[in-house]
Amino acid sequence: MWRVVVVVWAVVLGRLAAAATPYVCYASDQDPYLQFGTRTAYEFSAGRTAGPAGQSDVRGIPGCKPLMVWMVARHGARNPNGAEADRLRQITKLRDEINRNYEERNSKLCPTDAQNLQQWQFTFNSAEEDGISQQGREDMNLMGKRVRTKFEELFSAQEYSEQSYVFKHTNTQRAKISAESFAEGLFPSTQVRFQTNGNNDTLLKSYQNCLAWEGLVDGNPETLKPMEKFLGLPEFNRMVYEVSQRLGFRYNLTQDTILYAYDICRYEKANNIKIVSPWCALFTPDDLKLIEYAEDLRFYHNTGYGNSINSRIGCPLVKDMMYRFRNVANGVEDQPSGVFYFTHLTSVMTLLARLGVANDQPAPSYNNYASQTRRQWKTSALAPFGSNLMAVFFNCTGSSGSVEQKVVFYLQESVLPLPGCDAGLCTWDFVREQFMPLADECNVNRTCAGKDAAAHATLSIAALIISLVATLVSRF
Ligand SMILES: *[C@@H]1O[C@H](CO)[C@@H](O)[C@H](O)[C@H]1NC(C)=O
Ligand SMILES: *[C@@H]1O[C@H](CO)[C@@H](O)[C@H](O)[C@H]1NC(C)=O
Ligand SMILES: *[C@@H]1O[C@H](CO)[C@@H](O)[C@H](O)[C@H]1NC(C)=O
Ligand SMILES: *[C@@H]1O[C@H](CO)[C@@H](O)[C@H](O)[C@H]1NC(C)=O
Numbered sequence: 001m002w003r004v005v006v007v008v009w010a011v012v013l014g015r016l017a018a019a020a021t022p023y024v025c026y027a028s029d030q031d032p033y034l035q036f037g038t039r040t041a042y043e044f045s046a047g048r049t050a051g052p053a054g055q056s057d058v059r060g061i062p063g064c065k066p067l068m069v070w071m072v073a074r075h076g077a078r079n080p081n082g083a084e085a086d087r088l089r090q091i092t093k094l095r096d097e098i099n100r101n102y103e104e105r106n107s108k109l110c111p112t113d114a115q116n117l118q119q120w121q122f123t124f125n126s127a128e129e130d131g132i133s134q135q136g137r138e139d140m141n142l143m144g145k146r147v148r149t150k151f152e153e154l155f156s157a158q159e160y161s162e163q164s165y166v167f168k169h170t171n172t173q174r175a176k177i178s179a180e181s182f183a184e185g186l187f188p189s190t191q192v193r194f195q196t197n198g199n200n201d202t203l204l205k206s207y208q209n210c211l212a213w214e215g216l217v218d219g220n221p222e223t224l225k226p227m228e229k230f231l232g233l234p235e236f237n238r239m240v241y242e243v244s245q246r247l248g249f250r251y252n253l254t255q256d257t258i259l260y261a262y263d264i265c266r267y268e269k270a271n272n273i274k275i276v277s278p279w280c281a282l283f284t285p286d287d288l289k290l291i292e293y294a295e296d297l298r299f300y301h302n303t304g305y306g307n308s309i310n311s312r313i314g315c316p317l318v319k320d321m322m323y324r325f326r327n328v329a330n331g332v333e334d335q336p337s338g339v340f341y342f343t344h345l346t347s348v349m350t351l352l353a354r355l356g357v358a359n360d361q362p363a364p365s366y367n368n369y370a371s372q373t374r375r376q377w378k379t380s381a382l383a384p385f386g387s388n389l390m391a392v393f394f395n396c397t398g399s400s401g402s403v404e405q406k407v408v409f410y411l412q413e414s415v416l417p418l419p420g421c422d423a424g425l426c427t428w429d430f431v432r433e434q435f436m437p438l439a440d441e442c443n444v445n446r447t448c449a450g451k452d453a454a455a456h457a458t459l460s461i462a463a464l465i466i467s468l469v470a471t472l473v474s475r476f
Contacts, residue, residue: 025110026281033285035380036266037295038345041077041273042139047381047412061425064396064406066151067328070321070339073143073388074348075174076136076181077270079124084263089122091260091279094253101248108246109281116278124267132174133271137181139386144185146413151392154337160190163334168195169342170204178386179342186338202444203320204343206313207350210448217307226306227298229366231255236294239287247282258282262291270385293369296379300364303349304377312452314350315442317341321391322432322439328393329405329428348387354438355389355409357416358382387412393428407431 026032034044042048060066080088095117101107102114109117132140148155158164165187169179176194183192197203207213217223230236237252244253261279268277283291300306320339327335352358358376362368390410398404405428409416415424420434446452 025112027110027112027116027276027278032276032280033288034269035288035292035378036262036269037292037379038299038383039263039266039270040380040384041135041270042143042384042386042412043273044269045381045384045387045412046378047384047387047414049412049414060150060153061394061396061406061408064394066154066392066394068324068335068337068339068393069147069151069154069390070324070392071147071388071390072317072341072343072348072351073140073178073182074345074383074386075172075178075342076132076138076140077385078130078132078136078174079271080263080267081130085124088124088260088264088267091257091264092122094257094261095120097249098247104248106248106250108248113278113281116276116281120278130174132177132181135271135273136174136385137177140178140181141185143386143388143413144182144187146185147390148186155186158337160187160192162193164336165192165338165340166195166336167192167340167342168197168204170201170344171196171198172344175204175342175344179340182340182342186340203316204341204347206316206444207346210313210444212448212450212452213309213313216450217302217309223301223307224298226301226366227294230294230297230369233366233369235369236290239290242284243282243287259291262288289373290369292378292380293364293372296375296377297364297366299345299349299379299383300377303346304353305359305363309447309452310350311353312447313444314347314352314354315438316444317347317351318354318435319439319442322435325391325393325407325428325431326436329432345383345387348389349383351389352382352411355435357411382411384412389416405429 034041035046079085098107098109099114099118102109102118107114167179167183169175176196179194180192183190183194197205199208201208207218236255240255240258241252243258244251247253261282265277265279265283268275269280280288303310305311324335324339358378358381360372360375360377362371364372364375364377388411390413392408392410394406394408396404396406407426407428408424409418409426417424418426420426420430
């Protein structure tokens with residue numbers, strides 16, 4: 001009992017202290033804010049509403065027999081790539097300046113946080129650059145184990161065979177290793193065969209070689225404008241000012257410097273979830289939420305509802321899922337029991353956009369941050385490392401003994417409560433009505449050639465190529 005009292009008092013005192021000085025010791029924060037946008041650790045993603053630490057909503061449903069699990073996953077946690085690492089390496093200079101400020105007693109960092117920063121070294125292994133980390137492998141492996149445990153009957157009823165279980169990954173090392181780690185968790189001690197479509201992957205990388213997307217979205221400077229406008233707002237600069245003051249600077253650090261520190265903080269946490277990155281101590285939770293929003297705006301326009309091409313290039317995966325489910329529903333023989341795809345953020349996000357997930361009204365915009373705190377479009381929830389959409393097809397026995405076909409969608413292994421379904425349990429009829437038209441009309445060739453009505457008929461390939469060349473030039 002007394003323990004509870006002590007804990008309660010500690011919390012109350014903690015709150016009071018927090019009210020007086022907003023920068024408490026990060027190192028001793030028991031509940032740090034870990035929603036770090038697209039570099040969020042899978043384990044901590046707010047998208048995992050079923051809870052962290054290996055918990056999962058994914059489980060069998062009484063009276064239902066799973067017939068197929070279909071999954072698309074982003075690769076697991078990776079280290080900064082070569083170009084990022086080169087930029088981030090400069091942070092050691094900032095570390096030294098922060099240390100000097102601390103020694104001159106200008107800094108408001110708490111002693112533990114300051115000490116952790118003093119001892120910090122740039123440790124990203126260049127041999128692993130852009131490669132999946134040990135943490136990333138482990139996360140994917142545990143994910144595979146959980147899927148097996150929850151749907152044991154799908155995996156133990158028959159021996160592994162290439163026809164029964166499809167594993168496919170993109171042509172990158174991190175997607176390949178993610179697939180292998182997941183498969184090891186799902187089928188320990190079995191030699192699984194992996195498929196890949198090489199450099200021309202219209203299923204798992206429909207955005208690759210997609211002229212319209214590259215020209216109008218990914219390579220178009222307009223795509224970044226909303227984020228840039230947000231970064232230019234007084235409230236963002238106020239955050240930069242406050243961080244600079246906290247660290248004892250008499251001038252404002254640049255936005256880039258602040259964002260590098262943020263990147264190191266989130267890379268370190270995602271690639272070793274047990275550690276505290278001292279770089280995270282530079283920020284209050286409110287600071288972190290502001291930076292998170294900037295990234296959410298970027299991906300809203302780059303991979304989400306901000307541009308209609310994005311959801312259109314998400315259709316090949318919808319089509320793959322729907323056609324496979326249709327076969328299962330119709331009792332077509334020799335369908336695989338498991339289909340597992342390993343790819344990248346853009347594929348997961350554009351798939352979610354095609355399915356209509358997290359389509360906020362009003363839309364997130366550079367000038368409505370205050371009213372978007374409850375938005376669904378949060379990359380921390382939708383696109384952490386290892387982010388995955390899973391759909392499971394069930395034959396259920398209805399009350400009259402008849403077969404009722406159902407589908408459940410899971411995002412980050414938590415049930416996705418689609419409107420029109422019963423607490424996430426959707427009838428196959430509903431899913432078919434919702435998504436089969438999207439599958440049938442899917443034509444990425446047409447979309448990428450700029451021939452969709454939605455992409456405005458005026459788009460000419462020449463204009464695309466000009467804008468592409470312009471972006472390439474500006475990138476180097
Ligand atoms: C991609 O593959 C398709 C057929 O699979 C082929 O027609 C097309 O030319 C390829 N594109 C590239 C860029 O290699
Ligand atoms: C730092 O930024 C704040 C907030 O934008 C601004 O008010 C202040 O004048 C800036 N300080 C310096 C030294 O530029
Ligand atoms: C599932 O139900 C459908 C429709 O009744 C039936 O055709 C199919 O054979 C069933 N599949 C299994 C494996 O029970
Ligand atoms: C897309 O275009 C490629 C090459 O032009 C072709 O091989 C492929 O069959 C087309 N795909 C569709 C779905 O039309």
